[in-house]
Amino acid sequence: MPKKNSIASRIKHEFQPLLGLLAIYVIFSILSPTFRTLDTFKTILTQAVILGTLATGSTIVLISGGLDLSIGSLFGLIAVCTGRMYLFGVPTLLVVILSLAVGAACGALNGAIIVGTEIPAFIGTLGMMKAYRGLAELLGANMDMSQFPEAFQMIGRGYLIPISIMMATFLLVYVILSRTKLGFNCYAIGGSNEMARRAGVPVKKYYLVYYTVGGLCAAVSAIILASRLNFTNSSWGVGLELNAIGAVIIGGTSLTGGVGGIGRTVIGVLIVTTLNAGLSHLGVSSSWQRISIGAVIIFAVWLDIMQRRREASGNTVL
Amino acid sequence: MKRMYKRAALILLVLLCITGLAFASSGKGQKEAAEEEEIVIAYSGFPGGLTPFWAQMAQYVKEEADAQGVKLLDMSPTQADAAMQKDSVDNAINRGVDGIIIGAVDNRAFGESLDNAAAKGIVCVAVDTAIDHPHISALAQTDNLSSARLLGQYIVDHTPKKGKALILGGTLGHQTGDARRDGVKQVLEANAFEVIFRACNWDDRLAYETAINELGAHPDIVVVFGAWDPGALAGLAAVKEKGLLDHIKVYGFDGLPPAIKSIQDGELTATVKQDNKQMAQVVVRSLVAQIKGQETVKKLLIDGFVIDSSNADEYAE
Numbered sequence: 001m002p003k004k005n006s007i008a009s010r011i012k013h014e015f016q017p018l019l020g021l022l023a024i025y026v027i028f029s030i031l032s033p034t035f036r037t038l039d040t041f042k043t044i045l046t047q048a049v050i051l052g053t054l055a056t057g058s059t060i061v062l063i064s065g066g067l068d069l070s071i072g073s074l075f076g077l078i079a080v081c082t083g084r085m086y087l088f089g090v091p092t093l094l095v096v097i098l099s100l101a102v103g104a105a106c107g108a109l110n111g112a113i114i115v116g117t118e119i120p121a122f123i124g125t126l127g128m129m130k131a132y133r134g135l136a137e138l139l140g141a142n143m144d145m146s147q148f149p150e151a152f153q154m155i156g157r158g159y160l161i162p163i164s165i166m167m168a169t170f171l172l173v174y175v176i177l178s179r180t181k182l183g184f185n186c187y188a189i190g191g192s193n194e195m196a197r198r199a200g201v202p203v204k205k206y207y208l209v210y211y212t213v214g215g216l217c218a219a220v221s222a223i224i225l226a227s228r229l230n231f232t233n234s235s236w237g238v239g240l241e242l243n244a245i246g247a248v249i250i251g252g253t254s255l256t257g258g259v260g261g262i263g264r265t266v267i268g269v270l271i272v273t274t275l276n277a278g279l280s281h282l283g284v285s286s287s288w289q290r291i292s293i294g295a296v297i298i299f300a301v302w303l304d305i306m307q308r309r310r311e312a313s314g315n316t317v318l
Numbered sequence: 319m320k321r322m323y324k325r326a327a328l329i330l331l332v333l334l335c336i337t338g339l340a341f342a343s344s345g346k347g348q349k350e351a352a353e354e355e356e357i358v359i360a361y362s363g364f365p366g367g368l369t370p371f372w373a374q375m376a377q378y379v380k381e382e383a384d385a386q387g388v389k390l391l392d393m394s395p396t397q398a399d400a401a402m403q404k405d406s407v408d409n410a411i412n413r414g415v416d417g418i419i420i421g422a423v424d425n426r427a428f429g430e431s432l433d434n435a436a437a438k439g440i441v442c443v444a445v446d447t448a449i450d451h452p453h454i455s456a457l458a459q460t461d462n463l464s465s466a467r468l469l470g471q472y473i474v475d476h477t478p479k480k481g482k483a484l485i486l487g488g489t490l491g492h493q494t495g496d497a498r499r500d501g502v503k504q505v506l507e508a509n510a511f512e513v514i515f516r517a518c519n520w521d522d523r524l525a526y527e528t529a530i531n532e533l534g535a536h537p538d539i540v541v542v543f544g545a546w547d548p549g550a551l552a553g554l555a556a557v558k559e560k561g562l563l564d565h566i567k568v569y570g571f572d573g574l575p576p577a578i579k580s581i582q583d584g585e586l587t588a589t590v591k592q593d594n595k596q597m598a599q600v601v602v603r604s605l606v607a608q609i610k611g612q613e614t615v616k617k618l619l620i621d622g623f624v625i626d627s628s629n630a631d632e633y634a635e
Contacts, residue, residue, distance in 0.1 A: 032413075040412040047405050137524075141517065144491035146426050157430055225401055231426040233489055235519045239397070280409035286365075286396040 016303070017252050017267040024271060028278030035281040042159050048273040049162040050221050052266065053169045055244040057107075057217025059265040060173055062248055064210045065190040065257030066114070069125040071218040071244060073132035074106050075237030078222035080136045083145025083232040092151045100219045106132065107215015108208055115204040129241070136234040146231030156228030169220060173213070174262040182209060190257030246293065247272045250300045271296065357388040357609055359602075360410035362403055363421030363445070365396055369520075369548055370574045371594060375421060375445065378598030386606045391415065398520060400424040407431045410440075417441040417605040425449045425493045441608045445601040446594070447494045456604040458597040458618045462494050465590050465622030466501020466571070472588060472624050473502070473541055473569060474509045481540035483511045484532050486525045486549045490517040498545040498571055511541070518549055525549035529556035533566075540566055547572035547589055554586055573625055573633065581630040588626040591633060596620055 029036040054071060061068045081102050085095045106128075114124040156162050177183035185206050188196045197203050226232045245255075251268025253260025272293055279289045361380075366373035376392060383390035393410050395402040403423045408431050410418050418440060420428065425447050435442050436453040443456040473483070483506050488495025495517075503513045514532060518525040525544060533539060533556055542557060544550025550570030557566050563585065570577045573591030580586035600618045607614035625633050 034413045037412065043408050043412050047408070050401065146491050228430070229400055229404065229424075229427045230429060231400075231424065231491060233424075233491075233519060235398075235489075235521065236401075238399075276405070277409055277412075280393055280406065281413050283391045285392055286394060286402075286406070290396060 017250070017264055017271065017300070021267050021271050021274065024274050024278065028274070028281065032278065032281040035278055040277060040281070044270070044273050044277050045163050046159055047277065048269050049156075049166045050225050051240075051243060051247055051272065052166045052269045053217050053221040053224065054240060055247045055265050055269050056169050056173045056262060057214035058241075058244045058248050059253055059260060059262055060177065060186060060210050061214045062245070062253055062255060063177070063190045063257060063260045064186045064207065065193055066207060066210060067121040067125060067245075067255075068107075068110060068211060068214045069122065069241050070106075070110055070128035070132055071214060072237040072239060072241035073129045073136065074103065074215060074218045075222045075225075075240055076234055077106070077132045077136040077139070078103050078219045079226050079232035079236045080140040080143075080145065080234050082223060082226045083143065083148075084139055086148055086152075087143065087145065092149055095152065096155075096223060099223050100216060103215045103217075103219020103222070104212050105215070107212040107218070110215065111208040111211030114211070115207050133234075133238075136236075140232070140234035145233065148227065148230055152227050153230055154227070156224040156226070162224050162228065165220065165224060169217060170262055170266055173217075176213070177262060182206065186210060187258055190254075190259070192258070243272070246297045250296055252300070252304065254304065255301070268300075357417075357606060358391065358415045359383060359388055359417040359419065359605055359609075360391045360393050360407075360413070360415045361419045361421075362406045362410065363392075363394045363419070364423050365394055365398055369546065369572075370576070371547070371572050371592070372421065375594045375598055378595045379419060379445075379602055382599045382602035386602060388416075388602075388606055394421075395423070398423050400427040404428060404431055408434070411435050411438060414438075415440060416609045417443070419443055419445055419601055419605060420449060420454075421445045422447040422449055422492075424489060424491075426491060441605060443601050443605045443608075445597050446592075447492065450493075455608055456601060456614070456616045458600040458604070458615075459494070459620070460590075460592040460597070460622045461619040462497035462622075463501045464619075465592075466498045467505050468501075468622065469543070469569060469571065469588070469590050469624060470502040470505025472626075473543070473567070474505060474511075476587065477511075477541055477567060479540055480510045481512070481538045482536050483513050483541035483543065484529065484536070484539050484553070485513060485515045486528060486542065486544045486553050487515055487517045488520045488545050488549075492520075495520070495545050502543050506541075514539070520546060520549070522548045522552045526552035526556050529553040530559065533557065533560050533562065541569070542566055543569045543571075545571055547574040547577040550586060550589065551576060551580060554580065558585070571622075573622075575635045578625060578630050578634050581625060581627055582634060584627070588624050590622040591625050592622050593620050 078099050082095055082099045110125055110128050114121050185201050189203050189206060193203060247268040248265050249255055250271050251264035253264050275292055276289050363375055364372040366376045380390055393406040395406055400423045404427045411434055428449055432442055432451045432453040441455055442453055444454050446459050448457050485499055487499045499515055506513050516528045518528055542553040544553045547570040550568055554568045557563055557568055567587040569587055570589035573589050577586055577589045604614045
């Protein structure tokens with residue numbers, strides 16, 4: 001009986017955000033004739049690319065019980081690095097590889113600071129958020145970084161390539177989380193850091209990897225945007241980390257670690273993007289769009305808390 | 319357990335059916351919308367919450383749209399974020415509006431969106447900032463280069479002691495910011511000033527921090543020019559904090575009420591007045607005329623003029 005209840009509750013957990021997304025989509029489709037077009041659908045997916053790739057990294061970090069507030073600034077730093085490399089005449093393939101490497105290295109540095117100094121992730125990554133932003137401002141000061149080569153612009157242009165990159169990122173992290181020891185231990189560490197350590201899991205080593213993946217995803221995201229807009233500057237990514245974390249939480253991944261998945265993040269990202277697009281189609285101003293996303297975040301977390309309480313009380317009774 | 323699966327599958331199925339029906343009827347919906355003859359235009363400008371110039375612009379655009387009898391959708395982003403603004407333009411295109419007015423956060427961000435608008439026959443015009451794309455069919459802006467030259471000459475005439483001039487600029491590569499920098503810089507350098515330019519991304523905080531640092535590093539600065547009034551006022555705050563107001567003159571660009579008040583208070587020396595009301599009127603009229611297939615103005619460069627202590631009262635609100 002308890003087993004049956006727990007499976008039912010799990011299904012409920014898995015389906016709720018998806019049903020929420022479908023309900024939002026259906027409501028906007030009914031309210032706005034222009035929303036229910038293939039073009040709008042493709043635009044929603046395209047607009048989800050930047051947030052989606054960034055949130056993928058946040059998902060793995062949050063499931064492990066960590067938090068990375070620096071990814072928005074890291075996003076700006078990578079964008080500036082990309083632009084600077086073109087000013088130095090670096091070929092496109094190398095620009096992409098080096099930008100990814102910078103993202104991974106900065107992510108690893110975040111992890112190293114947190115596990116090395118044992119300061120809370122919130123503080124450690126807050127410090128790095130400031131540092132990366134400053135570095136981006138230094139590197140990008142008085143530089144016109146635009147008009148990139150055609151080959152680079154191909155990465156973010158249109159629907160197919162950026163959406164494929166996003167899907168590939170989702171798939172990669174899905175495989176990591178669901179099919180590898182790295183993923184299994186991610187849930188274990190996020191569930192209880194101390195228990196995992198006692199069970200012999202090298203927690204510090206794993207944290208380094210999770211934060212590295214977070215940095216790598218930030219780099220992928222920044223490269224796509226630089227390519228799509230065909231310019232960069234150091235102010236990019238301000239507040240983007242909170243948008244990414246918000247989308248992950250809306251999808252149902254727990255902020256306290258141990259629970260979540262990439263499928264939920266996909267849904268969370270699509271909920272945010274669909275809400276923005278749908279409200280735009282209804283002529284609702286950007287400020288109200290922000291208010292509604294805020295309300296959805298609060299509602300999603302409240303729902304999660306209520307369900308956990310119900311489950312806890314149910315388990316106690318049983 | 320089975321019941322749970324069934325219920326979830328049923329809900330999904332129902333929702334998918336409704337979506338399918340919605341998609342199927344979309345042609346009809348569009349047709350109905352087309353039958354309504356109301357012209358719908360979208361405006362995506364620099365966020366009004368960040369600077370009064372753009373708050374006024376949004377208001378003037380709305381007033382003119384009302385006067386022209388067209389429906390206006392204000393789809394401006396809330397942040398000075400080029401990606402967010404591109405998304406808002408894409409949403410306007412998908413929404414099937416008749417025309418779009420863009421007051422660009424960054425003029426380099428719209429290539430793909432404008433290609434898409436061109437393919438769908440949506441008329442696009444620019445206000446304040448030129449966008450280098452063949453589908454932009456009209457532009458109303460201040461003649462930033464000539465107005466900045468005018469201000470440059472004013473600075474030369476009112477600064478007897480030559481020295482260093484600090485320019486707090488917009489975003490590098492942004493058409494408007496570059497023109498203002500170039501106009502002032504050309505005249506000052508031709509008159510023996512040494513110009514220090516710093517890009518501040520239209521960010522007031524960054525302008526303040528930059529000014530504080532540069533004033534510390536260059537004690538011989540005699541002029542500070544902010545390429546937008548809030549940036550100039552941030553520079554002015556730094557000058558005052560350093561106790562240098564008697565030695566340094568500060569200039570702005572926009573002609574916004576806070577800058578004019580500062581001139582009246584004897585702090586800011588001068589600013590260039592931009593006529594954003596005329597810009598809004600011209601661009602909305604041009605857009606509506608083009609949608610109706612009428613001949614219209616395609617480019618209007620409006621001359622700015624200097625507001626200083628001699629005429630500040632006249633333009634104060």
